[in-house]
Amino acid sequence: MAGKIELLSPAGSAEGVAAAVQSGADAVYLSFSAAAKREAWELSEDELGRACEFARVRGVKVYVCLDFPSSDDWLPVALENARRASRMGADALIVSDMGLIWALRRAMPSMPLHAGEALGIHNADGARLCAAMGVKRVAVAREMKLDTLREICKSSPIEIEYAVHGPLCPAFAGQCLLPALRGYGAGPCPRWCLKDFPAGTRERHPLGMKDNCLIDRLEELSEAGVAALRVDGRERRPEYAAAVTGAYSRALGTGRRPSEKDRELMEGAFPAGGFTDVYLAGGDFADMLGTAGKEPEEDTPFYAAVRKNYLNHEFQRVKVTFDVELKLGEPVRLTATDLDGNTVSGEGGLPELAFHTETTPAMLRTELYNTGGTPFVCDGVTCRIQKGIYLDPGELGPVRDKLLAELMPRRDGFEPRAESAQLELPPYPSPTEPPVLTVSVLKCSQLSARLLELAPPVIYLPLEEAASGDKRLEPFLDDRRISVCAQLPPVIYDSELGRITELLLKARQLGVGEAAVSNPGHIVFARRLGFTVRGDTALNVRNSAALAVLLSLKLKSAALAMDLSSARVRGIKKYLDTELVVYGRMPLMYTAGCLIRAKAGVCACDGAVSFQGAQGLECPVTRGFECRNTLWSSRKLHLIGRSREYMSSGLWGVRLAFTTENADECAKICERYLELGSYEPVTTTEGKY
Numbered sequence: 001m002a003g004k005i006e007l008l009s010p011a012g013s014a015e016g017v018a019a020a021v022q023s024g025a026d027a028v029y030l031s032f033s034a035a036a037k038r039e040a041w042e043l044s045e046d047e048l049g050r051a052c053e054f055a056r057v058r059g060v061k062v063y064v065c066l067d068f069p070s071s072d073d074w075l076p077v078a079l080e081n082a083r084r085a086s087r088m089g090a091d092a093l094i095v096s097d098m099g100l101i102w103a104l105r106r107a108m109p110s111m112p113l114h115a116g117e118a119l120g121i122h123n124a125d126g127a128r129l130c131a132a133m134g135v136k137r138v139a140v141a142r143e144m145k146l147d148t149l150r151e152i153c154k155s156s157p158i159e160i161e162y163a164v165h166g167p168l169c170p171a172f173a174g175q176c177l178l179p180a181l182r183g184y185g186a187g188p189c190p191r192w193c194l195k196d197f198p199a200g201t202r203e204r205h206p207l208g209m210k211d212n213c214l215i216d217r218l219e220e221l222s223e224a225g226v227a228a229l230r231v232d233g234r235e236r237r238p239e240y241a242a243a244v245t246g247a248y249s250r251a252l253g254t255g256r257r258p259s260e261k262d263r264e265l266m267e268g269a270f271p272a273g274g275f276t277d278v279y280l281a282g283g284d285f286a287d288m289l290g291t292a293g294k295e296p297e298e299d300t301p302f303y304a305a306v307r308k309n310y311l312n313h314e315f316q317r318v319k320v321t322f323d324v325e326l327k328l329g330e331p332v333r334l335t336a337t338d339l340d341g342n343t344v345s346g347e348g349g350l351p352e353l354a355f356h357t358e359t360t361p362a363m364l365r366t367e368l369y370n371t372g373g374t375p376f377v378c379d380g381v382t383c384r385i386q387k388g389i390y391l392d393p394g395e396l397g398p399v400r401d402k403l404l405a406e407l408m409p410r411r412d413g414f415e416p417r418a419e420s421a422q423l424e425l426p427p428y429p430s431p432t433e434p435p436v437l438t439v440s441v442l443k444c445s446q447l448s449a450r451l452l453e454l455a456p457p458v459i460y461l462p463l464e465e466a467a468s469g470d471k472r473l474e475p476f477l478d479d480r481r482i483s484v485c486a487q488l489p490p491v492i493y494d495s496e497l498g499r500i501t502e503l504l505l506k507a508r509q510l511g512v513g514e515a516a517v518s519n520p521g522h523i524v525f526a527r528r529l530g531f532t533v534r535g536d537t538a539l540n541v542r543n544s545a546a547l548a549v550l551l552s553l554k555l556k557s558a559a560l561a562m563d564l565s566s567a568r569v570r571g572i573k574k575y576l577d578t579e580l581v582v583y584g585r586m587p588l589m590y591t592a593g594c595l596i597r598a599k600a601g602v603c604a605c606d607g608a609v610s611f612q613g614a615q616g617l618e619c620p621v622t623r624g625f626e627c628r629n630t631l632w633s634s635r636k637l638h639l640i641g642r643s644r645e646y647m648s649s650g651l652w653g654v655r656l657a658f659t660t661e662n663a664d665e666c667a668k669i670c671e672r673y674l675e676l677g678s679y680e681p682v683t684t685t686e687g688k689y
Contacts, residue, residue, distance in 0.1 A: 005222055007252060008063070008161065009245040010234040012041040017051040019238035022310040024249025024317075027061035029094060029234070034084060041235050045084060052089040057411040058375040059318045061091040065234075067116060069180070070097035071568045072543045079107050079423060086111055089414045092136070096174070098520060099545030105134045107423045112136045117163065119520065120174030122148075123494045126521025127156035133549070137161055139230065141173035141491075142212060143592045145282035146220060148493050153225030162221065165244055165266075166232025168209040168276070168288060169193070171589035172491050172628075174519075175538060178588045180563040193589065207595075210290040213266065213275035215251055215258050236270060237295060239306040243269035268302045270295060285593020314372075319379035320407070322368045324396070326351045326359060326385045334396060336403040338376070342410040348399040354390040361385065367393040367400070374404050425544050428573045435651040437673055438579065440487070441658045441666065442622060444470035450667035454674060455481040458653070460516055460536070462487050463500070464625065467507040477511035484511065488526065489625035490518040490538045490590050496626070497525065504529050514556070523553050532556050537581060537657075538590070544573035551575045557652060562586050563688050566642065570649040577652035582639040583669060584657025585632035586687065588619065594627045603627060617683065620660050632659055638684035640673060 009020035011028040020028045031041060032048040043051060048064070055062050064085040066078050078100055082093055086108060095101050096116035104113055115121065115130045115138040122141050130138045137159040140152055153160045169176060169189065179190055193207040212232070214221065221229065229252075231244050247262035258266075266275075273290030277283075296303075323335040331347035351359070361383035369378040440460035441447060447459075452475050459476055466473070466486035476482050486507050492500055504515065508530070515531040517523055518538030526533045535541060535550055535558030542561045550558050557577035560569060569580060595611075597603040610618035617634030624630055639646060646654055656673060658666045671677035 005218075005226065005252060006061075006228040007245065007248055008228050008230040009241050010166075010231060010236070011043075011051070011238075011241065012234045012236065013238060014043060014047045014051060016238040016241055017043075017054060019242035019307075019310045020245050021055055021058055021060050022313055022315045023242040023246040024253075024315055025060060025241075025245050027063060027091070027228070028055060029063040029065055029230075031065045031067065031234070032081070032085065034081065045088075048085065048090075049088045053412055056089055056414065057318075057408050058315070059411075062089070063092045063094050063114060064090045065094045065116070066100060067094070067096055067118065070100045070543050070546075071564065072571050072573075073568065075100065075103055075423075075543055075545065079103060082108060082111065083419055086417050086419070094139075097540070097542070097546065098133070098549045099541075099543040099547075101133050101135060102545045102549045103423050107420050108417060109420065110417045114161070115139060117141055118174045120172065120491070121521055122172075122491050122519070123497070123521045124152050124155040125524050126519065127152055127158065127160065129520050129524065131156070131158045137228065139163070142168075143172055143279050143491070144493060145495075146217075146224060146280050147282075148495055149221075149226070149280070150224040151494050159227035160225065161228040161230055162226045163212060163232050164214040164218075164221070164229045165248065166212055166230075167191075168212050168279075169589075170207050170209060170289075170591045170593075170595065172592050174540065175490050175590035176588070177561075177563060177586060180561070208273060208290055209288055210274040210276040211270065212277070212279070214277050214280055215248055215262075215266070217277060217280055218248075218251055219255070233270070237303065238310075239303040240269040240295075242306050242310045265306075269306075279592075285591075286597065288593075314375055316371065316375060316377040318376045318411070320371070320376045320404070321380045321382070322378065322400070323382045324364055324368070324384070326383075326389060326391055328353065328386055328389050332391055332396065332399070334399045334403060336400070336407055338407060338411065339379075340411065342407055344403045344406045344410065346399050346403050346406075349391060349395040351386070351389040351391040354388050357390060358388060359385055359390050359393070363393045364396060367396050370397070371400070371404065374401075376404050376407070425548065425573055426575075428575050431574065431650050431652065434647055435580075436653045437670070438653045438655045439658065439666070439670060440584075440655060441465075444468065444472045446658055446661065446663050446666050447472045447476060448663040448667050449475070451663070451670060452476060452479065452482075454667070454670050454676075455479065456656075456670065457481065458483050458485055458514075458534075460485045460487050460655075462624065463489065463503050463507065463515075466512050467503040467510065469506075469510060473510075483514055485514040485516050485534055486512050486531075487516045487536055488518065488522050489628070490536075491592075491628070492519070492522060492525075492625075500525075501529065504531065523555070527554070535559060537562055538587070542568075544575070547573065547575040547578065559655065562637070565688055566645045566649070569646065569651075572650075574650050574652070578650070579653040579655055580646055580649070580651050581637065581657050582643075582646060582654045583637060583673065583681075584655075585620065585636050585659045588631045588633055590624070591629045591631065593629075594623075595621055595629050595631070597627070622659060633685075635683050635685040636681055637687045638681060639686060642686065643673075 006026045008027045009025035011017040011030040032043040092112040096118035117139040139161040142163045243265040325333045335345040337343045365381045438458040439456040463486045515526040516534045516536040518536040537559045559579040609621045620632045668679035
C-alpha cells in the first residue's frame, strides 16, 4: 500500500476508548459533556481527561466531536466545550457547521479542525472551501464512486477522510432533517427513518440499509490518496469497535485481504442486514437496502471473548530504542528513547569476567525485544560491550521494565494551545422593511397567470425546470418584478459538473440569472459561471456566524434551516438578506437513489408516490436530479397564525415552498399570505417554530 493511513475508530464510552486503542486504532473520535446529565454515547469531562491521557501515552490521537445543534444560544457552549477539550489534550475538533468553524478559528486559532461528514462535501470545490476556512481535514461523504474520491484526493489541499465501515443511511450526508425535526439534535443518528415508516411498501422497514464494509478495498483507497479511514458506530457497543477496528488494523498492517476469522469477527460485532460496498463500487442503490441490524440486548459469548481481549491486552505501537553499555566493574547502564525524544536511563547488575561464554549483542537484543504487556515495541538496540565479560541477559529484564514504566508518564505531556478572548459577533444593520413573500415550486406546471399577477419577487424552481424552456415559465422570466432562481441539486459530483454547467448555461440563455445552492461546495462553482448566488434551506444555516461566512462568500441571501424556533430565528444577526420558509412540506431526507425503484423494481417517482409515515399519514416522494428522491413530511408547515412573530424577526423574506400542490392551490395559498384570500390548507403543522 502507498503511505501510512490513519485508522479512526469510534469511542462512545470510557470503555470504548480502551476497546478501540487496544485493537489498533490510530485515533479515536468521541463526544463529551460537562453537564451532569449526559447521553449514553457521551463521556463525562473526567472521562475525557482520562481518555486523552490513556491515548496520548500510547501514541493515539483523540478527536472530539462538537456535533450538537449550533444555534446562536449553543455557540458559547460549543466554544467552552472546545476550550475544555483543548486543555485536556484533544488533538483536533470535528465540526459540521460553517458558523462554528468560523467561530472556532477566531477563538482557538491553533486548534486543528476537521470538517465532519455531515457538512456534506461531495466534490473538490467543497474540499478547497474547507481549506480556505482553515480546516485541516475533511470527511467527505461516503456516497461516491472510487473515481470521484480519487479526483477529490488529487485536487484537495487538505487531508481527506473516508468512512469504510458502519451503518449507512438512505439519505446523502448532511441531507437528513428527520432527527432535527423530531427534536433530536446532537450525536449519532437515532435512525428515526426505521421507526417512522413501518409500512411504506410491502416491507416493514423500507429504509433499512446494509452496513458499509470496505475491508477488501483498502489498497485502492490507499492508492487513491485517502489520509484517514473511519469506522462508524459511535452509538454501538465497545465490543463492536474492538472487533471491527482489530480486523481493519490487521488488514492495513499486513496489506492482505482479511482472514476468515476477521470476517467472522466483523459479522459478529453487529448483526447487520449484510455488508455492502455499493457506493464505492458505483453499483445499484437497491443493492444497499436490507433489514436493519440490532444489537443483542444481553451479553453473548462472542462479546465476552472480545471484551476479555481488549481489557487484558496491550496493543504494542510505541516504538522505543535501547542503548546498553557493559563494562567490567561497573553496573550495566541501559537507556530507553521513544520516537518523541523522551529518554530515561537506569542501572542494573555488575558484569563479570567471562569463563566460558561472553555476552554478545544478540543475547541482549533477545531480552530487550521482549516488551510484551506494554504499549512499547522495540525498534532497535545499540550495544557497547567490553570484550571478555559476561552478564546474564535476564538481569536486563527488570531494568527494561522499570524504564518503560518511567517512560509512560513522560509521554503524557502536551503544550497548551493559545485561546483568544471571548468571541463577539460584529453588529449588523437592522432591517426597516417588512419581509417580502417568495415562492418555490417543483414543477413549471404549478405556475399560473394568477400567481404571475401576485408577482413574488423571487421564484425558486429546480435547475432542470429552469432550463426546460417550458412556456409557462416565460411570463415570469419576462416580468421585471420577478427574479427566477434556479435551485441546484443538493449533491453534485465532480463527474456531473459538465451536465450541471450545460443546464445552467441553458437557463441563463432563457433569462435566469440567479442560482440557489444547498451545499458549500457549489458556491464557488455557481459564481464562476456568472450567477448571483443565494443560499437554499439545505445549507442548514442555524446561527449568526454561518451568515457571516456566507456574507464573506458574497451570497445575495440565505434561507434558514427549517428546524429553528421563533426565538432562535429572531435572535440571529442577519448579516445578509435572510429568508425563512413559512409554508410547505419539510424535506425529511434527500436520498442517494430512487427509493421506489429500489423497492418495486420500477421507477415511478414522477407520479404520485408516497410512504406511509407516523399516524398513517402519507409522506410524498418526489424525483430530483439523476432520479434521486426527496422524502417530504406528511404535514405542511403553516405559520399564518404566527405572522406577527416572523414579520418582526428582521427577515428579508418569507418563503412559500410548494411541493404537491397544483397551480390553483399555489395561487390561493399565496393570496392567503398576502391577505388577499381566505383559503386554508389541510394537514398542517407549526413545526418547531
